[in-house]
Amino acid sequence: MITIHHLGVSQSDRVVWLMEELGLPYELKWYDRGSDFLAPPEYRALHPAGTAPVITDGSLVMAESTAIVEYVSQRYGEGRLSVQPGEADYPHYLYWMQFNNNLQSILFTKLAAQSAGAEPDADSLMMTTTLRREEGIYRALEQRLGESDYLGAPRFSCADIMSLFNLTSLTMLGAREVDDSLPNTRAYVARVSERPAYQKAMAIAGPTASRPDA
Numbered sequence: 001m002i003t004i005h006h007l008g009v010s011q012s013d014r015v016v017w018l019m020e021e022l023g024l025p026y027e028l029k030w031y032d033r034g035s036d037f038l039a040p041p042e043y044r045a046l047h048p049a050g051t052a053p054v055i056t057d058g059s060l061v062m063a064e065s066t067a068i069v070e071y072v073s074q075r076y077g078e079g080r081l082s083v084q085p086g087e088a089d090y091p092h093y094l095y096w097m098q099f100n101n102n103l104q105s106i107l108f109t110k111l112a113a114q115s116a117g118a119e120p121d122a123d124s125l126m127m128t129t130t131l132r133r134e135e136g137i138y139r140a141l142e143q144r145l146g147e148s149d150y151l152g153a154p155r156f157s158c159a160d161i162m163s164l165f166n167l168t169s170l171t172m173l174g175a176r177e178v179d180d181s182l183p184n185t186r187a188y189v190a191r192v193s194e195r196p197a198y199q200k201a202m203a204i205a206g207p208t209a210s211r212p213d214a
C-alpha cells in the first residue's frame with residue numbers, strides 16, 4: 001500500500017486528493033512543520049530533495065508531486081485521470097502538468113528578489129522578466145479556461161489535481177488572488193472545489209486540517 005508522508009499545510013494534500021479520486025487505499029503519515037514553518041528533520045530525511053510530498057511504495061521512496069501523481073495514476077489508476085498520447089488534448093495535458101512548477105518558480109523568483117530589497121515593480125531585468133512571466137502564465141490560464149472547463153482535457157484530470165493548490169493555498173505565500181480579474185479561473189476553482197473527493201481530501205489533509213491524533 002502507498003504511504004503518503006504528509007507535511008501539514010503543504011502541497012502533499014494533492015496526493016491525498018488523487019487517492020480519494022481514484023478510490024485507492026493509502027496510509028497517511030502526518031508530519032507537523034517546525035516553528036520556522038519548514039519541514040522537520042525527520043521529513044527531510046525521507047528523500048534527498050527534502051521536499052513534500054514524499055510517498056513510499058514498498059522499497060520505492062518518491063518525491064516531486066508531478067512525478068508522484070502521474071506514477072500513481074498510471075500504475076494504480078489505469079491512467080483514468082491521465083490524458084493519453086492519442087487524445088486530442090494530450091499536448092494541453094503536458095503543458096498544464098507543468099503549471100505547478102512553472103508558477104512556483106516564477107513566484108519564488110519574485111519573492112526572493114523582493115526579500116533582497118527589490119521593489120515589486122523595480123526596473124531590473126530579473127523583475128521585468130519575472131513580472132512578464134507571471135502575467136503571461138495567468139493570461140494563458142484564463143485563455144485555456146475560456147476554452148475548456150478543465151485544464152488537461154475536456155474532463156477532470158491529474159492536471160487539475162496538480163494546479164488547484166496554486167490557486168488556493170499558495171495565495172497564503174503570496175501567489176496572486178483568484179478574484180474578479182481572473183473570471184474563468186475563479187469559476188474553475190469553484191467548479192473543481194465542489195468535487196466530493198476534493199472536499200474529503202481537504203478535510204483529511206488540507207491547509208486547515210490537523211493531525212488525526214492531535
Ligand SMILES: N[C@@H](CCC(=O)N[C@@H](CS)C(=O)NCC(=O)O)C(=O)O
Pocket residue numbers: 007009010011012037038039040050051052053063064065066100101
Ligand atoms: N516541486 C515540488 C515542490 C515541493 C515543495 O516546495 N514543497 C514544500 C511544501 S508545499 C516543502 O517541502 N516545504 C518545506 C521545506 O522546504 O522545508 C513538488 O511539487 O513536489
